Amino acid sequence: MKISLIQLDIAFGNPGANYAAAEQLIRRAAAAKPDCLILPELWTTGYDLTRLEQIADPHGAQTKAMISALAREYSINIVAGSVASKQPAGITNSMFVFNREGGLAGEYSKLHLFRLMDEHLYLQPGEAKGLFTLDGALCAGLICYDIRFPEWVRAHTALGAEVLFVSAEWPMPRLSHWRALLISRAIENQCYVIACNRAGADPANVFAGHSMIIDPWGDVIGEAAESEMILSGSIDLQKVREVRQQIPIFTDRRPELYL
Numbered sequence: 001m002k003i004s005l006i007q008l009d010i011a012f013g014n015p016g017a018n019y020a021a022a023e024q025l026i027r028r029a030a031a032a033k034p035d036c037l038i039l040p041e042l043w044t045t046g047y048d049l050t051r052l053e054q055i056a057d058p059h060g061a062q063t064k065a066m067i068s069a070l071a072r073e074y075s076i077n078i079v080a081g082s083v084a085s086k087q088p089a090g091i092t093n094s095m096f097v098f099n100r101e102g103g104l105a106g107e108y109s110k111l112h113l114f115r116l117m118d119e120h121l122y123l124q125p126g127e128a129k130g131l132f133t134l135d136g137a138l139c140a141g142l143i144c145y146d147i148r149f150p151e152w153v154r155a156h157t158a159l160g161a162e163v164l165f166v167s168a169e170w171p172m173p174r175l176s177h178w179r180a181l182l183i184s185r186a187i188e189n190q191c192y193v194i195a196c197n198r199a200g201a202d203p204a205n206v207f208a209g210h211s212m213i214i215d216p217w218g219d220v221i222g223e224a225a226e227s228e229m230i231l232s233g234s235i236d237l238q239k240v241r242e243v244r245q246q247i248p249i250f251t252d253r254r255p256e257l258y259l
């Protein structure tokens, strides 16, 4: 499975510019015929939280229409990062996943809102897991701060997820945490981690880039620099099965004693 990560530099509070830039990069990445693309977190608005009421995508409709059409046109799977999606009960930070036919394969709303960046004041948290299937592989979607919660990640891999797709707007000052947390999640869950961060800066933060592809042994098989770019790499699900057989942690774990 060939994956491309679109490490977009997001225009602050400007959905029009971001839809156009993302479409251009998706078309460029799709020309190389990957099996799957992934975008970063909140890629239509960035962290312009105080204006989300005006700029969030109602029901994610514009995002879904654009990504579904591109997935179908190129016959690729697209993990559409996350966008601010305006629902009757509030605004969620939601990931939409489309399959090669352009059908909605999954939907996940960020469960852990990041207080340090005031997310809890403007967003409603999700309440459900982010499992979905792409080309027969069971995958999980996670959003940024979620990777600091190993028990949440395990809730997905204990059900069989073999690939974790992480979309993020992770700031530069904690780049060392980003790398260590992602590598740890890959090692302890013996799965692939495909983590797409944004590039660039907004009025409050400089973001780290460094999108990563990590294999089930914890080896980094691809890592972006800081600026806007497309990172590509291949994953082989057989490797997940081999590592899980070699060190059978899912057989040896004793969850009944962990509470």
Ligand SMILES: O=C(O)CCC(=O)C(=O)O
Residues within 6 Å of the ligand: 114, 117, 143, 144, 145, 146, 148, 169, 170, 171, 174, 177
């Ligand atoms: O956990 C962190 O350090 C960064 C999290 C974050 O930026 C986010 O969830 O948006």
